Amino acid sequence: MKGDGDSLMRGGPVFRLFHSLGLLRRRRLLAPWVALACLLVTMGPLVLLCALQGTLAGDRVAVPLLHDTAVMARFLLALPLLVLWAPRIDMMVKRDLRQLRLLPLVRPGRQARLEAGFESIRRLRDARTPEVVCLVAAIVPSLFGMASLEALPGISSWRAADGGGPSLAVQWLNVVSMPLFRFVGALWLWRFCLWVHLLWRLSRIGLVLRPAHPDGAGGIAFLGVVQARFAILAFAGGLLICGEAANQVLYLGETVPGLRFLLLGYVVGVTAMLLAPLALLAPTMLRARRKAMRRYDLLGHRMARRFDRRWTKLPALAGGDSLLDDDDASGMADYAGGPYQAVKSMSSMPLSRGNLLTIVLMAAVPLVPLVFLAMPLAELFARIFSTLF
Numbered sequence: 001m002k003g004d005g006d007s008l009m010r011g012g013p014v015f016r017l018f019h020s021l022g023l024l025r026r027r028r029l030l031a032p033w034v035a036l037a038c039l040l041v042t043m044g045p046l047v048l049l050c051a052l053q054g055t056l057a058g059d060r061v062a063v064p065l066l067h068d069t070a071v072m073a074r075f076l077l078a079l080p081l082l083v084l085w086a087p088r089i090d091m092m093v094k095r096d097l098r099q100l101r102l103l104p105l106v107r108p109g110r111q112a113r114l115e116a117g118f119e120s121i122r123r124l125r126d127a128r129t130p131e132v133v134c135l136v137a138a139i140v141p142s143l144f145g146m147a148s149l150e151a152l153p154g155i156s157s158w159r160a161a162d163g164g165g166p167s168l169a170v171q172w173l174n175v176v177s178m179p180l181f182r183f184v185g186a187l188w189l190w191r192f193c194l195w196v197h198l199l200w201r202l203s204r205i206g207l208v209l210r211p212a213h214p215d216g217a218g219g220i221a222f223l224g225v226v227q228a229r230f231a232i233l234a235f236a237g238g239l240l241i242c243g244e245a246a247n248q249v250l251y252l253g254e255t256v257p258g259l260r261f262l263l264l265g266y267v268v269g270v271t272a273m274l275l276a277p278l279a280l281l282a283p284t285m286l287r288a289r290r291k292a293m294r295r296y297d298l299l300g301h302r303m304a305r306r307f308d309r310r311w312t313k314l315p316a317l318a319g320g321d322s323l324l325d326d327d328d329a330s331g332m333a334d335y336a337g338g339p340y341q342a343v344k345s346m347s348s349m350p351l352s353r354g355n356l357l358t359i360v361l362m363a364a365v366p367l368v369p370l371v372f373l374a375m376p377l378a379e380l381f382a383r384i385f386s387t388l389f
Contacts, residue, residue, distance in 0.1 A: 006097050006118065008191045009090035011125040013132070035083040038184070042075045042177040049169040055158035063157035063251055065169065073243025078236040079181050082188055089229045093195075096226045103219065105207050117201035121194055134186035138179045155251050185236075192230055196277040199223070203280045211292035211343040217350040218288055220281070224350040227278055231362035234270045238366030241266050249373045256374035263370070267363045274359050278349040289346045296343050 009015075018024055023033075050056040050065040057064045065071065106114045124130065161167040166174075202223075209218030217224065241263065248254035 006094045007090055008093055008121070008125065008194050009086050011122065012130070013128050014187070031084050031087050035080040038079055038083055038180060039075065042079060042180055045172045046071070046075075046169050046177065049167070049172065050158050053158070053161070053167060053169065055167070055169075061156040061158060061160075063152060063155055063247075065158040067250075068158065069246040069250070070240075070243040071173075073239045073246075074181060075177060078239040079184060081239070082184050082232070082236055085232050086188075089232060093226055093229055096222050096229075099222050100202075105209075105219065106205060107208055110205055113201075113205040117198060117205065120201060121198050124197065125191075125194055130190050131187065134190055135183055137186055138182035141182070142174050142179055152247060152251050188233060192233065195226070195230070196280075199277050199280045203284055207281075207284055207288075209285060209288040211289050211346045212296075212339040214342065216342070216345060216352070217347050218285055220285075220350045221352060222350075223281070224278060224352055224355040227274065227351070228355040228358045230274055231359045234274060234359060234363035235366055237266070237270055238363050242366050242369055245367075245370055246373060249370070256370050259370075263367055267360065267367070270363045271356075271359050275349075275351065275356070278351055281350060282348050285346070285350070286348050289343065289348070292343045292346075296340050300340055 018030070023030055046065060047056060054060050055064050057066045100114065159167060159170040159173075207218075207220065209220065211218050213219040213221075215221035245254075245256075245259050245263065248259065249256060
């Protein structure tokens with residue numbers, strides 16, 4: 001079975017497996033059920049095994065399972081979030097991509113190149129090899145013992161059995177839970193790579209841009225909107241960083257100010273990673289802006305010359321002529337503040353401040369709970385109150 005035409009998500013071996021099992025008949029309920037299944041598979045046995053071992057909660061160990069913020073953030077928050085948001089984001093991306101066909105962004109003679117780009121995406125999406133690679137990449141770290149057996153060195157936790165070796169719970173974590181999480185994350189990264197590939201194809205087909213377009217990006221600002229949809233990856237990554245950092249603060253004596261470079265580096269790094277693909281279109285946009293500036297400069301010169309001939313080379317303003325009542329002055333003002341200014345301020349990438357702010361906030365918001373570790377909530381409110389009053 002082939003996937004949906006313009007969809008980035010609905011295709012590939014996993015999609016075909018769901019179809020063969022009859023799980024696609026109720027598409028709206030599929031994501032919640034899959035998220036629940038992932039939650040049960042990853043966390044269910046961990047909870048049961050830790051409960052039997054007596055390390056689910058309580059004070060038998062310094063870090064029981066329910067107090068391990070890294071595990072909670074990864075499997076209770078990040079994993080279900082990625083599963084639940086996949087169909088919603090896919091729907092929004094499909095809607096935005098339809099504009100590539102509806103808008104006259106490609107010359108009639110090159111329309112076939114655009115369709116070839118979409119066909120390339122469909123072929124890659126439906127291929128078996130990429131998802132097999134994702135599966136192998138998810139499993140290999142566990143096969144070679146690369147999974148961490150003791151995330152908090154020197155601290156007793158649910159990860160260690162009574163004999164000192166790895167507990168059954170941590171073995172399940174390394175063999176099942178972590179590979180499943182890695183696989184879901186790898187699938188998301190593969191879909192992101194498909195989007196980057198499409199941007200690369202667009203940069204090579206010769207887009208017809210309109211530098212005077214009011215969106216400030218030559219008519220393709222909607223591509224920046226699509227790019228911002230993938231900020232969910234930044235949010236999920238922020239949850240992981242927050243969980244790991246909280247463990248360091250709570251159990252290893254680290255401080256939030258001491259982790260500021262890690263946290264700031266994550267926000268800056270993931271923002272740059274998500275924005276970098278838009279740079280593929282920068283040469284096309286800069287070329288279009290440069291050519292348009294030459295044409296609009298020439299048009300402005302003609303308007304200024306006509307204006308000069310009429311108003312600055314006359315012996316005197318006589319006969320009732322008034323500059324304020326003439327169309328030349330208003331035309332010059334409209335041209336300078338309208339199309340010419342639009343061309344001049346055209347951006348070099350299809351990115352608005354709103355798109356940038358969305359990505360930055362999606363990366364930074366999951367880190368906000370660390371503020372309450374650095375400063376207790378009561379103290380924080382007391383300081384705010386004393387500052388205001």
